[in-house]
Amino acid sequence: MAPALLLTLLLAQPKIVLYAGHGDPHELSSFDVSTWEPGHKLFIAVDQVSLRTEPDEQATVLASLSLGTPVTVKRRLEPRVRLLDRVDSWYEVEAKQEDGPPVTGLVFGNLLTPLRVEADLDGDGEKELATVAMTADFKIRVRVMEPALPLNQRVASLDLRTVGATGGTAKLSYVDARKAGVALLVVESLSEADVRSFKVFLSYVVPEHQKDRLGAVMESLFLHERVDPPVVVRHKVSFQRKQRRLIAVESNKGELKPGKTVKTRRVYQWRDGVYTLVPKKR
Template sequence: MTPALLLSLVLTQSPELELHYTATSLQEGADPAKRALDSYDFTQFEPSGKTEHLYVGVDEANLRQTAAADGAVVTTLPLGAAVRVLERAPERLKVGEYVNHWYHVEYVDPQGNKVLTGWLFGNTLTPFRFEGDFDNDGEQEVATVVMSNDFKIRVRVLEPNVKPPRRVSSVDIVPAGQAYMSVDGGAAKVTLVPAKTAGLALVQVDSAPEACSDYSTTYVSYTVPGNKKGVLGKAKLALEVSGLSDPPNISSYKVTFQPKQQGLTVVRTNSEEDESGKEVKTTERTKYKLADGVFSEVKASGAMAETKP
């Protein structure tokens, strides 16, 4: 594979970097529109230096002259456009179905010929932006990750050579712990698995709520039938695995890719106490095969048990 086909990470990310969006869970039948603004918690961005950027996580985002949903449009920004935060408006507001702040940002066009400033609502911004040949067609796609208004983790992939509005495919991921927490939503940490590691480029999304012992890893793929150029493909959930960290009950996993075989192996280790208080640990190995951007289970080994006093 040539260097042009290898996935490149545009943003240098620290392990602590994450994006979150939550709100207190409503009672059954309650009207979401009446949820108090202070019940929301979300990532807040600070003014950045000249070399520090955030990215537009939606396509065709309106950069506005004022911090208002009806403000005049300065320009329209594509998914993945880099912006620099100049100021965060102090008041949290509800715009559409989102609660967030307005941000005064600076945008420089890709040619570096024009510098524009304006306002973007916070839900359109993300620290996660990746560029690479996701579908192995020889062209570079752009992927971003944002939180949706219904508290899911949304991965979007854009085909730059397809005209809007039909040039983006998206897929949603449910954050871990939703069945046991008193809040909707959660946090996401995102990395890229390059094609040389997995057989195809994957967006890896890790979800591990602080208030819950559940955690998960989800891989998202993007494929185009026949690897045709200039055609919008489909973002897919390639694989989802989950674990538990609630001593003495622990369920962990390790994913190992076999790119030459177009597959992967998940080794899951479960640990719990029996009635006598002894630790019982079991290990299970499951093989998966890649087809059309999705890893499907092909073989699971029998569980191997080990008991410790």
């Protein structure tokens, strides 16, 4: 997919993060990066982020912000810079604090995201926080935080490879347990370089729902998709809540049979964080 089209997609759908490289990696202009404007409502993507007085990693720390903290963009500093192999901008943001008035300071762009879910992800009756952001090496990083656990022991994470090696976009949604029988995070991604994409369902699993333990973010089901006319491969997903089953109907146009659409229905059973294919009855 052309970089210009990805940027257009980003502007049209603000619930997307973008990080992709093309051309000479030594040139800052070779990177496509999410750009946030004054007034944008975002969240802190990482736990214990330092809000600083200046655009410098050694600058004075005004506050330490936890994962999922809401922030409002005040301004973006130019030009872009490279920090620890990540190309991005510094942003002045106003952050809400649990105790005390809002505080304004600077954070690097890779620490911000519009993608956050607050929900009971493990069925223990207490809400977790989940965020999605892009790493410097073009991975999609999913983080889940247990707010009640001690610092440095409360965040679980999982990295997902983008379809292409040079990055792309990430989008986050949530499926409630009342619909699927189990709470699910859904991450979708488009490649920067080609027409492939994917949709992955994730579970957050804590053994025996123990409230004093950190769980694991697990890849439950991965669905590959493709839009490359005349070839189009898509999936329509539904759920059987009581059985904790997912039904995926693949619509494959032009790939298996030129000029024709082939539909394939597959049923998956969720258990211990993973969907497994249910064999067809003979």
